Amino acid sequence: MKPKNLALLVLSFVLAIPYVIPFYWMVLASFRDAAMSQQPILYPFIQTLSNYVYVIKTSGFLTWYANSLLISVVTTTLSVFISALSGYAFSRISFALRDQLFLLVLGTLMIPFPITIVPNFILILKLHWVNTYQGIIVPSLAFVVGIFLMREFFKTIPYELEEAAILDGATPFNAFLKVSLPLAKPALSAVAIYTFISVWNNFLWPLIVAQTPNMFTIPVGFFKTANGQAIEWNYLTAATTLAIIPTILVYAIFQRYFIKGIALTGIKR
Amino acid sequence: MSVFRKRSFFAYLFIFPALVVLLTFVYFPAFYSFYLSFTNYNLLSRHYSFVGFENYWKLLHDPLFLDSLKHTAIYTAGVVPIQTLVALGLGLVYSSSNRFVKLMRALVFVPAITSSVIVSLIFIWIFSPSGFVNSVLSLFGVKPENWLIVPSAALPAIMSVAIWGTSAYFMVVFIAGINSIPENLYEASLIDGAKSAWQRFRYITLPLLKPSVFIATVLGMIGALQIFDLSYVMTNGGPGYATYTALLYIYDYAFSYNEMGYAAAASFLLFVLIFVVSLILRRYLEVKRWY
Amino acid sequence: MIAVIAGVIILTRTPSMPTNPSSSAQAPVTIVFTGWVSSGAEYQFDQEMVNAFNAQHTDVQVVFQPITSDYDTKLKTEIAAGNAPDVFYVDSSQVFSYVQNGLLLPLNQFVNSDSSYNISDFIPETLNAFKFNNNIYAIPKDWSPLALFYNVKMFEQAGISSPPSTWQQLYQDAAKLTVKSNGKVVTYGLALPPDMARILAFVYQGGGQWITPSGKSVATNSSQFITALNYTYQLIQQGYATMPSAVGAGWDGQAFGEGLAAMTIEGNWMIPYMNQTYPNVTYSVAPLPAGPAGRATLLFTVGLAIPYNDKHPQQAWEFIKFFTSVQGQTKWVELGLALPTRMSLFNLPYYQNNPDAKALMSEFSYAHPWSFPTANFAKVYNDANAILQNLFLNKITLEQAIEQLTMSGDSDLSSST
Numbered sequence: 001m002k003p004k005n006l007a008l009l010v011l012s013f014v015l016a017i018p019y020v021i022p023f024y025w026m027v028l029a030s031f032r033d034a035a036m037s038q039q040p041i042l043y044p045f046i047q048t049l050s051n052y053v054y055v056i057k058t059s060g061f062l063t064w065y066a067n068s069l070l071i072s073v074v075t076t077t078l079s080v081f082i083s084a085l086s087g088y089a090f091s092r093i094s095f096a097l098r099d100q101l102f103l104l105v106l107g108t109l110m111i112p113f114p115i116t117i118v119p120n121f122i123l124i125l126k127l128h129w130v131n132t133y134q135g136i137i138v139p140s141l142a143f144v145v146g147i148f149l150m151r152e153f154f155k156t157i158p159y160e161l162e163e164a165a166i167l168d169g170a171t172p173f174n175a176f177l178k179v180s181l182p183l184a185k186p187a188l189s190a191v192a193i194y195t196f197i198s199v200w201n202n203f204l205w206p207l208i209v210a211q212t213p214n215m216f217t218i219p220v221g222f223f224k225t226a227n228g229q230a231i232e233w234n235y236l237t238a239a240t241t242l243a244i245i246p247t248i249l250v251y252a253i254f255q256r257y258f259i260k261g262i263a264l265t266g267i268k269r
Numbered sequence: 270m271s272v273f274r275k276r277s278f279f280a281y282l283f284i285f286p287a288l289v290v291l292l293t294f295v296y297f298p299a300f301y302s303f304y305l306s307f308t309n310y311n312l313l314s315r316h317y318s319f320v321g322f323e324n325y326w327k328l329l330h331d332p333l334f335l336d337s338l339k340h341t342a343i344y345t346a347g348v349v350p351i352q353t354l355v356a357l358g359l360g361l362v363y364s365s366s367n368r369f370v371k372l373m374r375a376l377v378f379v380p381a382i383t384s385s386v387i388v389s390l391i392f393i394w395i396f397s398p399s400g401f402v403n404s405v406l407s408l409f410g411v412k413p414e415n416w417l418i419v420p421s422a423a424l425p426a427i428m429s430v431a432i433w434g435t436s437a438y439f440m441v442v443f444i445a446g447i448n449s450i451p452e453n454l455y456e457a458s459l460i461d462g463a464k465s466a467w468q469r470f471r472y473i474t475l476p477l478l479k480p481s482v483f484i485a486t487v488l489g490m491i492g493a494l495q496i497f498d499l500s501y502v503m504t505n506g507g508p509g510y511a512t513y514t515a516l517l518y519i520y521d522y523a524f525s526y527n528e529m530g531y532a533a534a535a536s537f538l539l540f541v542l543i544f545v546v547s548l549i550l551r552r553y554l555e556v557k558r559w560y
Numbered sequence: 561m562i563a564v565i566a567g568v569i570i571l572t573r574t575p576s577m578p579t580n581p582s583s584s585a586q587a588p589v590t591i592v593f594t595g596w597v598s599s600g601a602e603y604q605f606d607q608e609m610v611n612a613f614n615a616q617h618t619d620v621q622v623v624f625q626p627i628t629s630d631y632d633t634k635l636k637t638e639i640a641a642g643n644a645p646d647v648f649y650v651d652s653s654q655v656f657s658y659v660q661n662g663l664l665l666p667l668n669q670f671v672n673s674d675s676s677y678n679i680s681d682f683i684p685e686t687l688n689a690f691k692f693n694n695n696i697y698a699i700p701k702d703w704s705p706l707a708l709f710y711n712v713k714m715f716e717q718a719g720i721s722s723p724p725s726t727w728q729q730l731y732q733d734a735a736k737l738t739v740k741s742n743g744k745v746v747t748y749g750l751a752l753p754p755d756m757a758r759i760l761a762f763v764y765q766g767g768g769q770w771i772t773p774s775g776k777s778v779a780t781n782s783s784q785f786i787t788a789l790n791y792t793y794q795l796i797q798q799g800y801a802t803m804p805s806a807v808g809a810g811w812d813g814q815a816f817g818e819g820l821a822a823m824t825i826e827g828n829w830m831i832p833y834m835n836q837t838y839p840n841v842t843y844s845v846a847p848l849p850a851g852p853a854g855r856a857t858l859l860f861t862v863g864l865a866i867p868y869n870d871k872h873p874q875q876a877w878e879f880i881k882f883f884t885s886v887q888g889q890t891k892w893v894e895l896g897l898a899l900p901t902r903m904s905l906f907n908l909p910y911y912q913n914n915p916d917a918k919a920l921m922s923e924f925s926y927a928h929p930w931s932f933p934t935a936n937f938a939k940v941y942n943d944a945n946a947i948l949q950n951l952f953l954n955k956i957t958l959e960q961a962i963e964q965l966t967m968s969g970d971s972d973l974s975s976s977t
Contacts, residue, residue, distance in 0.1 A: 111295055116295060
């Protein structure tokens with residue numbers, strides 16, 4: 001068994017290299033000044049921290065960071081809650097039109113984003129939500145994959161526990177809140193990560209909604225700064241390094257639940 | 270009876286928020302888009318009128334639109350199969366529960382969780398005349414180029430970035446699938462005479478992964494047909510429209526030329542394309558026991 | 561719960577455009593001014609103008625809210641939403657599409673009733689870029705031509721004593737200035753992007769034109785146009801000129817600053833850019849070389865306009881008047897960002913003492929406005945540039961390029977919306 005195991009370990013290391021190298025270079029380049037950052041980067045050394053200082057002080061980076069953070073956290077929280085509520089209802093309660101409504105929900109996956117941009121834009125225009133947080137957040141709130149995941153998950157939980165709570169006098173909503181939700185932590189985490197990361201990285205919709213720099217999220221801000229002008233790689237790499245930290249943190253912390261969550265809802269059935 | 274009705278009420282209440290958002294921001298726009306596609310609505314004009322199928326006619330006769338569809342098709346046909354294969358391979362390696370492997374897996378995942386804009390910017394640098402690709406190619410005597418402006422290389426360059434960026438995402442699907450294959454199936458196959466790993470793979474793993482392949486392919490295809498971020502940031506559809514994809518075309522007409530009706534027609538045609546391809550894939554790839 | 565509260569807090573603290581329709585004499589009317597910001601210096605300058613105006617007026621106060629990119633789309637969005645600013649920048653190439661849709665307030669009423677404003681002081685070409693059917697739709701606030709920026713040191717090293725003044729000289733100089741090392745080109749003679757906003761200067765120098773005065777067709781298959789395009793194409797083919805992206809530069813200004821090219825064709829904005837980003841490069845400015853039909857250059861100008869349905873047109877005009885007055889324009893001339901549109905300012909000491917600025921200023925008599933009577937400009941421009949790109953990249957021949965430019969130009973211009 002040993003040689004086989006070793007082969008697997010080596011393979012897993014070798015395969016990971018191409019995925020990590022560009023980031024490795026990027027981080028290294030962020031510690032070099034303008035002239036050096038153009039050279040092929042082979043060995044680590046920290047030449048200067050001034051790129052980070054510059055990025056943080058200028059270019060509105062902090063504002064974009066704050067915007068991204070705010071939008072991601074709010075959207076994720078609301079979205080997870082909505083997904084949990086809906087997934088629960090679809091899995092637990094049998095009500096008229098349940099299956100049809102669920103198909104309706106799933107059906108939105110079929111509708112590609114491009115078809116919705118133009119009318120959504122006109123819609124938020126009329127609502128005077130252009131260049132506002134709610135303009136960016138509200139349209140992304142119903143995360144269909146999340147609803148699907150939560151529904152699958154709730155199907156695996158025996159409902160005797162909630163029945164017991166309801167028989168004890170709790171309202172269905174309280175039963176949901178106090179009993180089912182805490183049990184759903186792994187799935188909730190999976191949905192939370194997916195949502196957080198995808199909202200954080202969202203580019204097209206915030207690009208369309210945001211008009212002035214104070215409303216940019218990180219991807220939009222980066223694009224606007226780099227576009228067409230001279231790209232100063234030393235500042236850009238410092239900024240990108242800072243920008244990927246939250247997603248990496250979120251991923252690192254919730255990683256366990258991430259794969260577990262998918263496996264749970266899994267392809268089994 | 271009354272308990273049932275009360276429960277139903279809560280059910281509707283629970284799904285209400287999701288339905289409101291979906292109806293308002295997905296279904297309504299879809300129908301409105303369809304409606305707009307028959308008008309000449311322009312953001313600036315204070316009046317607009319019904320033009321019937323004129324937008325569709327113009328679209329199907331616009332060489333640029335047809336080109337953008339072609340680029341999108343090439344992109345999808347290239348990216349999806351390779352991406353699925355790579356994801357399958359990665360899934361086989363990284364489904365192990367070994368701690369080291371899991372750590373490596375976390376690294377493989379980093380591109381997938383990075384914003385496409387950031388990935389694009391990093392690769393602009395990598396493909397630039399002084400970037401990594403050229404330093405490697407110069408060892409073979411190839412003259413340094415900005416690969417993103419070489420018309421024949423630009424689209425393949427973007428495709429490789431896409432595969433690099435999202436293969437980990439689909440790897441997860443395969444990992445979940447692989448991990449859900451019961452161990453005893455493998456044991457049974459050993460007894461039945463399946464000696465090599467390849468045989469085990471071919472007769473057990475692969476067939477049982479069909480649902481995963483289906484999901485990865487369909488999701489991959491839906492994503493690939495709507496490619497925007499990478500081509501917008503890396504090349505903005507250039508050089509000379511060589512990497513102009515369908516969604517770039519829609520974006521330009523809607524937001525640079527403000528012809529919303531025309532853009533709506535284009536997006537509807539794209540929707541039809543996606544729908545048809547999904548149906549085809551479902552017919553040939555789907556395994557009944559999906560749900 | 562927390563999320564809901566957070567959501568509510570966000571919804572109530574919406575940042576949005578403040579418009580204060582107040583007709584009472586006590587509270588000052590607030591108007592919104594917007595523009596794009598090409599540099600930190602321009603941003604500061606605009607803000608200073610706003611502050612100076614606010615200090616001098618008690619009945620009107622201006623708020624500056626720039627839009628830093630995708631300017632036209634964002635502005636059109638705001639107008640469509642009924643949220644338009646009171647005063648905004650409008651580029652001469654875009655103004656026609658606004659005018660055609662009736663979105664701008666004609667300013668004749670203000671100009672004519674105010675003799676101190678002296679509209680005849682304005683350079684006619686700049687004013688004409690914003691005049692249609694005898695209505696003035698915007699006041700040009702500044703302008704810039706294209707000129708030849710050249711690296712003094714490289715010229716010395718190549719033994720060239722003065723900048724080229726004809727096509728032939730430009731060609732020869734570019735050849736001399738292209739430096740190779742180990743078989744690889746280290747410096748090109750000229751940085752030239754495949755962009756109509758540069759190539760068109762050559763077209764005019766050759767006696768040709770691009771979009772015809774009717775705004776409905778292009779003259780890209782005339783012999784003059786072909787000669788001009790071929791001239792630039794040859795420079796690229798022979799390797800004496802390069803596209804900025806081919807050498808990894810974001811634009812030709814960067815290629816010039818990095819020393820990848822000895823010459824480039826740019827406008828006023830190069831001066832502050834070079835001073836800030838490449839202070840160690842010694843360069844000089846000369847008028848563009850003359851072609852077969854003589855000297856020509858492009859004139860880029862930005863105007864200030866008021867939306868057709870503005871609630872405070874009088875106050876908006878006060879600001880425009882202030883910004884474009886003799887005092888207003890004198891203020892920023894010295895920033896070197898752009899040239900003033902008032903002819904009375906030509907004799908300012910700044911121009912006497914500054915040969916580079918003087919060179920740019922001297923081109924106004926043969927500058928062609930970058931302004932065309934078509935609402936489809938963005939499309940024609942994008943399509944033309946894509947074709948130029950393919951030509952410079954050798955993907956198509958010159959004949960094919962001409963054919964495509966003609967076909968797509970005519971078709972884009974005649975498209976009805």
